[in-house]
Amino acid sequence: MENYKLGVRASWITVIINIILAIAKIFAGVLGSSNAMIADGVHTLSDILTTFVVLLGLKISSKEADNEHPYGHEKYESVFAKILSILLLITGVFIGYKSIIILINGNINTPKSIALIAAFLSIIVKEGMYWYTIKVARKIKSISMEADAWHHRSDAFSSIGTFAGVLGARLGFPALDPIAGIIVSVLVIKVGVELYVKSVKELVDESASEEVLKIIKEKAGSIDGVRGIKNLKTRVFGNKIYVDIEIFVDSNISVKAGHDIAEKVHDRLEAEISDIKHCMIHIEPFQK
Structure with missing residues (x-):
């Protein structure tokens, strides 16, 4: 039960930070004429959804054994981790698709400096959220929270791509924005696949190390x-x-x-x- 409380507290902290960060990024994207920053803000909104999935997983997996589940509910952690890994995969594909479309069409505006500042702040905040969440996840041995931590890091990667793209566009190299987005999407998809495989191993009664x-x-x-x-x-x-x-x-x-x-x-x-x-x-x- 102590692990459940620790996980819930960490999850709610990240939800609050993500809500503030998503609003700030979308606002900066609109004000700064940056499609990449708007997409980055939407990516952060997806983090809020995945954290709610983690909260649900923690609540169910922490329940005591009952007549229908005499061995307990811990495997629900792996079920929800699979859901989160799929969300990561969808996020990665979405980022890559949008970047490819922008690169093909060439509709790239020159963003304003506010978008650059927002991307830089997002990198720092999201990387901090990753380390905070992964530390709690490993302490309570929660695979779904670990997946959520990687979702935070994928958002940090996304912000790095956004920062590079915005900076490149302002320096006269607009194609850097979508190219960076494609690279970020590959990294996010890779993490999603790894977490999916890890969750499947836990569901098929794999041996301990x-x-x-x-x-x-x-x-x-x-x-x-x-x-x-x-x-x-x-x-x-x-x-x-x-x-x-x-x-x-x-x-x-x-x-x-x-x-x-x-x-x-x-x-x-x-x-x-x-x-x-x-x-x-x-x-x-x-x-x-």
């Missing part, structure tokens, strides 16, 4: 009475991990003693590895 598997084996094997590990399987479930592990115990001890050893392994793994949501221990007889 080799590093995590090594830690689990070391901690389980260090428990007194564990004679070895026969099998270890893990699956990523949203921002959590489910563990199934088979351990060897002396074949001559009682069922109660074997159960106690398994209980110690279970308690240690869940207590010392915060990402583990549930651990299932199965005991096997060890014979020399």
Whole structure:
């Protein structure tokens, strides 16, 4: 629940900043005769939509397990991350399409200095929002918030392209505006594809990393009475991990003693590895 509150607070902060920034950019674009800046402002408006999607994802994924979802709701994080990655892809395609049309038609106005100033400020603000959001996302292990952070950075990339285009147009090179837009669109699409692949991996019960598997084996094997590990399987479930592990115990001890050893392994793994949501221990007889 603490992670949910932290994520919600960060998301609302970015919503407020984006609303102010979008209005300022569109106003600067209209006043400064810059189509690129107007498009950049619309891009920022799309960030507001994606952040609301993140808020919805955080709310649902933080719910406790129920009869219909006995394993919890964490996978909804990955579902909403897929939605955000698709929005990133659409945004990238839109930016690229508009830039290509402008380049073909040659309808490029010479923008005023207010558009240049707005683009520069947007780069600073959006990059700051990226680092703030990505820090919170990694702390609470939220893939949908991580996707939202990259949406902020895509807006910063967009503003870099806008800045270069506006500056180029004012220096007598109007074609730099749409060319920069095309480059930005490719970067945004790349991020969208990467996040889509990452969210899909979480939805298909991919195993935890080799590093995590090594830690689990070391901690389980260090428990007194564990004679070895026969099998270890893990699956990523949203921002959590489910563990199934088979351990060897002396074949001559009682069922109660074997159960106690398994209980110690279970308690240690869940207590010392915060990402583990549930651990299932199965005991096997060890014979020399």
